[in-house]
């Protein structure tokens with residue numbers, strides 16, 4: 001199998017950051033998400049690149065009534081109650097016209113109508129699987145809601161991105177999470193990079209949180225952890241639910257560190273080239289709201305990435321696929 005280029009975007013608007021920032025504090029980024037979706041669709045059409053939009057279930061609702069219709073009885077009982085979005089629902093608007101920060105059906109429809117991309121799930125309520133207090137039954141009910149609301153719009157959800165990447169694919173303790181995905185017909189998920197700096201919760205280095213954060217930051221510009229590309233057939237030999245691990249977060253353009261932007265791009269191009277030559281997968285991800293500020297600069301970086309893809313496609317047969325498209329190819333080899 002040839003190498004593959006996979007992009008997954010955590011499409012969430014305010015539901016991905018509600019516990020960290022208010023709408024007011026992040027308004028520029030959040031209010032431009034609709035325009036960012038339009039530009040993503042146009043640019044990916046130009047270079048024939050496929051994207052998986054891993055979408056929070058709340059965004060599928062046309063209004064508050066529909067959002068409430070799909071709320072599970074078993075909501076997450078996090079010990080830290082601030083992590084639950086449910087108490088916020090009373091204060092949101094009635095529909096996307098009233099409140100474009102908490103609804104997103106028009107964006108979902110545009111992606112669906114484009115026809116070249118995949119709509120996957122990012123859980124119904126931006127569910128945190130590793131937060132104490134929640135249970136596997138609650139996760140099961142959340143996924144049921146996510147799959148059901150998508151189905152009501154004619155969308156069959158087949159792939160998932162765990163909010164805040166809370167999945168340790170190799171740990172037996174997370175196996176029940178994958179069993180839930182399998183039960184609901186979800187065939188793939190985005191795992192984390194292998195390097196320990198991306199697995200801080202699972203390492204004894206967790207106490208040196210600042211150093212790890214710094215290493216992750218530096219790794220965006222210079223190679224600390226290598227290309228993070230994967231032989232996806234080898235790592236999924238007998239998996240029911242396919243792990244398509246992340247290769248790289250596409251960090252938003254930083255005015256402060258703008259002199260290092262060329263290094264960021266070079267690092268991505270090198271890893272893509274490595275994947276294309278070795279017939280491996282390069283999996284890039286970010287959030288549409290990351291492009292909501294300095295939008296032109298961010299799209300200019302992305303266009304360079306897409307040009308690299310085009311050239312690797314012509315030279316090595318490197319292929320763009322959605323998460324489910326690649327999963328189907330992997331499954332055909334099992």
Ligand SMILES: [Zn+2]
Nearest residue numbers: 010016163164
């Ligand atoms: Zn998220």
